[in-house]
Amino acid sequence: MDQFEALVARAAANGCCFDCGRSCHDHPWMSVQHAIVLCIQCAGVHRAFGVDVSFVRSIKLDTLTVKESALLECGGNPEFAAFLDERGEGVAAFLDTTVEHRYFSSIADLYRRRLAAKLVGGDLPNDLRPLSPRAAPPKRAPLSTIEWKPRLRAKRCEVCLKRFNIVRRRHHCRRCGRCVCEPCSPRECYRPLPPVVKPSRHCVSCVAKPSREN
Ligand SMILES: [Zn+2]
Ligand SMILES: [Zn+2]
Numbered sequence: 768m769d770q771f772e773a774l775v776a777r778a779a780a781n782g783c784c785f786d787c788g789r790s791c792h793d794h795p796w797m798s799v800q801h802a803i804v805l806c807i808q809c810a811g812v813h814r815a816f817g818v819d820v821s822f823v824r825s826i827k828l829d830t831l832t833v834k835e836s837a838l839l840e841c842g843g844n845p846e847f848a849a850f851l852d853e854r855g856e857g858v859a860a861f862l863d864t865t866v867e868h869r870y871f872s873s874i875a876d877l878y879r880r881r882l883a884a885k886l887v888g889g890d891l892p893n894d895l896r897p898l899s900p901r902a903a904p905p906k907r908a909p910l911s912t913i914e915w916k917p918r919l920r921a922k923r924c925e926v927c928l929k930r931f932n933i934v935r936r937r938h939h940c941r942r943c944g945r946c947v948c949e950p951c952s953p954r955e956c957y958r959p960l961p962p963v964v965k966p967s968r969h970c971v972s973c974v975a976k977p978s979r980e981n
């Protein structure tokens with residue numbers, strides 16, 4: 768049994784990405800400081816946070832250090848979720864914010880420090896620190912700046928290029944704003960688009976984008 772299998776055997780929630788909930792069985796990654804399992808796309812998002820906030824490693828492809836393995840053993844997705852429920856505003860509220868706000872929050876910072884202390888057997892910190900300016904989340908254009916194409920102007924689906932007609936109706940991908948047809952934005956491709964919790968229409972090319980990357 769490899770380390771990932773052991774994690775999943777301990778809690779099935781470790782088999783799904785902490786951030787987006789997708790299955791991680793093919794490519795499980797970890798955020799070292801949070802000891803959580805991420806999918807490959809979300810690991811890419813974490814990489815942009817910088818190694819001080821979230822250092823990512825492939826659980827299957829990298830050779831984890833003793834410290835990284837030990838972190839996975841004392842952490843995991845349910846452990847972080849339980850901490851957020853107990854000490855923060857809850858895991859649902861945490862996941863309802865943008866991915867940057869999640870990991871640049873004081874509560875995530877506290878969890879990182881607690882895990883690091885736990886690893887060396889030190890006293891677990893309890894203080895929520897205000898974030899240093901250095902730890903400010905990267906700036907991004909709000910989603911509302913995405914321009915939707917006027918419906919009548921798009922004659923063809925911008926993904927498959929088939930003509931719209933009575934049967935092939937126009938829809939908007941909530942992520943890129945393009946006019947797309949139903950087969951190019953099926954129900955299975957709906958994904959939450961924070962701050963909207965309810966799954967929103969995504970086109971087939973946007974569905975693979977990491978959470979919240981515009
Ligand atoms: Zn993910
Ligand atoms: Zn189409």
Ligand SMILES: [Zn+2]
Nearest residue numbers: 940943970973
């Ligand atoms: Zn799209």
